Amino acid sequence: MKELLVISGKGGTGKTTVVGSFAALANSKVLTDADVDAPNLHLLLSPKQLEDRPYSGAELAIVDRDACTECGRCTEVCEFLAIRAGLVDPRRCEGCATCSIVCPENAITMQPQTTGRLYFSDTRFGLLVHARLLAGAEASGKLVTEVRQAARTAAEQRGLDLILTDGSPGIGCPVIASLSGVDAALVITEPTPSGLHDLDRILQLAAHFRVPTAVSVNKWDINPDVTRDIEHLAAGFGASTLTRLPFDEAVAEATAEAVPIVEWNEGEAAKAIRALWNDVASWGSLV
């Protein structure tokens, strides 16, 4: 089984557009959306929900107000400024339980919290495993790990040999959790100073995890000079550069209608994404 992750560094470069089209082009796969903070892949795939599981990412300190003497020991030890005179700020509490062990009255207990949901959905391109972290919740990396595990189990059960994952922007915990141990990562970037700068940071991270990486520049014709700089940077990291994607207003049209571009028309972008898929499949030995 192979796992391909699509990431970007900078947000909004077209990850989901590309994965949505790959979903239509690839055979025998499970789809996953690892962007649990702002999941979008399901919007392109009109999923029918099969299963919905609550996810508990962290515990929360609960204070027994009758036992609390407001001695302030909890406030002293809390590194997250989350507890004050026996009152817990649930948004700041990371569930570490340190307050519960220092409380001289044993007035603090830890309780699991539902911080997100994990979904299994049926789509016209196969099973989609996705999730949603509640706004402001902790531990998005842990939820990503859970999504990946669920996708692997489902792929094994169904005898499917590819997991195609839409990743998160940035380089933080959800990206780290989605990158570690994948077989290949495709970075979709754009020819802007931000795209270039963020590519540098995501390639450092991919190198850190020793993940084979390839780069495709989306809307490359917006700025051919920066496109060349990007491909030069990628080469410096030993990343492969694959088919570029052109600026094409049809992508906005297709997205607005929630249809993958390869199903929308046979225009410039659709043709390029088909070529990119063939490129990725042979580069990553995915099929």
Add this chain to the structure above:
Amino acid sequence: MRIAVASGKGGTGKTTVAIALALSLPDAQLVDADAEEPNCHLFLSPTIYETVPVHMMVPEIDLEACTFCGKCAEFCRFNALAVIKEKVLVFPELCHGCGGCAYVCPEKAVRKRDRRLGEVEIGEARGHRFIQGRLKPGEPSAVRIVREEIARLDPEAHAVIDAPPGTACAVQETVGAADFCLLVTEPTPFGLHDLCMAMDLAAELDIPAAVIINRSSRRDSLIEDECNARGIPVLLKIPFDRRIAEAYSRGEPLTDAFPEYAGELRRVWDTVGKEVQA
């Protein structure tokens, strides 16, 4: 007044709007709180005159004192410690820095060590105070860096804070530090979906919000209908225009390439100011 510029979805134009807004005001500080991927500096070439390292405390085990009882590993909610025979393994990237392991160790064998997460850079860009965070690649959380950035704000001056995408902890930290949240979105199903998540977050934090539609098109009603239903105003529309994308790709602030937006953004600032005072 402090305004956070957020979006939910990445790449909708937060940085474009935050920079243009700060440059349109005579004395606003600009804070780049997207420490995972800080981009404001690319458009402003700031002069940095102070770099503040940001650390967290992670455990270090005194193997002379340790009896390998395993209490620390048993306590750690984040699996950052493992005790195997005569060895203690520390996984600093999983550590939240709570210090609980030091409290549970009966031998006082857990010491604390500083681990550098990144830095906050303070400087000046085109006459504006400029603050940005940088998370070290490989580090999972930028929350401590964002907190340090907020702590370094000049309390007397107005501030525009460019938030990270998403709605996770670092975004909460940014939006929670502001008086008002400007949400930049685009009229697509993705933009709408993530805008709703961001509006939910602002509501939960009790921070008033308004919307700017970027890449405005004939589909704006997608966003406007949701905003109307929630009673959230749309304060500005920036059209879908390849020339704007090209200016961005050359690293030009919006108000340099299209100076007419300076007046528009001052109007947005004034409208928000009135709402915050009311």
